[in-house]
Amino acid sequence: MEGACTSNLQYCSWIAPKKIRQKPSGCLELPQRWGEDRKQQMLLSSRIMKGSADSKRHRLVGFEINRCYRNSEDSALESGRTHTSVDEPKIVKKKAQEISPYLTGRCIYLVGMMGSGKTTVGKILSEVLGYSFFDSDKLVEQAVGMTSVAQIFKEHSETFFRDNESEVLRELSLMHRLVVATGGGAVIRPINWKYMKHGITVWLDVPLEALATRIAAVGTDSRPLLHHESGDAYTKALARLSTLSKERGHAYTNADARVSLEHIASKLGHGDVCRLTPTDIATEAIIQMKHFLLGTKEDDE
Ligand SMILES: Nc1ncnc2c1ncn2[C@@H]1O[C@H](COP(=O)(O)OP(=O)(O)OP(=O)(O)O)[C@@H](O)[C@H]1O
Numbered sequence: 001m002e003g004a005c006t007s008n009l010q011y012c013s014w015i016a017p018k019k020i021r022q023k024p025s026g027c028l029e030l031p032q033r034w035g036e037d038r039k040q041q042m043l044l045s046s047r048i049m050k051g052s053a054d055s056k057r058h059r060l061v062g063f064e065i066n067r068c069y070r071n072s073e074d075s076a077l078e079s080g081r082t083h084t085s086v087d088e089p090k091i092v093k094k095k096a097q098e099i100s101p102y103l104t105g106r107c108i109y110l111v112g113m114m115g116s117g118k119t120t121v122g123k124i125l126s127e128v129l130g131y132s133f134f135d136s137d138k139l140v141e142q143a144v145g146m147t148s149v150a151q152i153f154k155e156h157s158e159t160f161f162r163d164n165e166s167e168v169l170r171e172l173s174l175m176h177r178l179v180v181a182t183g184g185g186a187v188i189r190p191i192n193w194k195y196m197k198h199g200i201t202v203w204l205d206v207p208l209e210a211l212a213t214r215i216a217a218v219g220t221d222s223r224p225l226l227h228h229e230s231g232d233a234y235t236k237a238l239a240r241l242s243t244l245s246k247e248r249g250h251a252y253t254n255a256d257a258r259v260s261l262e263h264i265a266s267k268l269g270h271g272d273v274c275r276l277t278p279t280d281i282a283t284e285a286i287i288q289m290k291h292f293l294l295g296t297k298e299d300d301e
């Protein structure tokens with residue numbers, strides 16, 4: 001790592017910064033009792049002094065430590081799944097066990113339009129695979145030192161956000177055993193694909209109407225690309241998503257695996273994609289990743 005690392009470390013996930021101490025040797029001392037069972041990679045956004053004091057910037061630092069495994073009840077609540085049947089978690093865990101030997105620790109990058117469920121599904125995947133979960137939008141916010149993507153767009157620009165997003169993806173590409181929920185627009189820069197292709201890329205392909213319904217339910221404030229549309233939240237979201245989908249639809253097809261909600265709904269005999277639970281979608285993501293890794297097709301089953 002170039003430059004000197006100051007003691008002002010910001011932890012991006014579960015350990016409070018005050019619990020991390022930097023030893024005089026430069027090593028990081030983590031709290032006791034971390035890590036009963038699983039080795040995990042942690043990311044730190046640290047302030048790096050490069051040359052002069054004027055050239056301060058943040059970058060991510062990855063390293064492995066042991067951590068306590070969070071129980072699945074917490075994650076189920078966080079991911080907001082409400083209609084999961086008793087068997088679904090068992091099925092997704094079994095599928096995860098089947099795919100693990102083929103994944104060989106490669107990172108999983110979820111791509112898809114805003115609201116496509118990258119965070120929700122990503123948390124389930126990380127849980128069942130024993131991976132760590134990161135949201136690239138959040139990492140950009142932390143790297144830049146702002147509290148929201150909307151603030152970054154407003155006080156800097158979309159280009160500034162995209163430059164930082166590429167840098168975050170570059171740094172993530174050096175790591176292992178992560179599920180990364182990427183920003184909806186990460187697919188537009190070819191360089192980002194170069195970084196993401198260090199791992200496996202999975203496209204969550206959700207019909208625009210379902211996306212607009214989900215986004216309208218939580219509001220459009222946090223989504224700067226929807227700020228300039230007029231009408232109610234659903235109309236605004238649908239109008240902008242239609243334009244974005246025409247501009248970027250093709251870019252998503254670069255992904256190694258495609259998870260089509262329409263396809264899952266038809267397999268499970270549901271008329272409506274809105275009846276699919278995040279666990280159904282995570283299960284299909286594992287099935288499609290396995291096909292990619294083994295070079296098989298669904299028809300071969
Ligand atoms: N299968 C699902 N069914 C219904 N609602 C869902 C489903 N998956 C996610 N949601 C809801 O849709 C919204 C967007 O989900 P999520 O944040 O996971 O998407 P995202 O792709 O990470 O979005 P963004 O790119 O904007 O960060 C959330 O309110 C979430 O609870």
Ligand SMILES: O=C(O)C1=C[C@@H](O)[C@@H](O)[C@H](O)C1
Nearest residue numbers: 114137149183184185223224
């Ligand atoms: O679709 C997009 O371009 C974006 C999606 C969000 O995840 C953020 O990355 C940002 O709001 C841009």
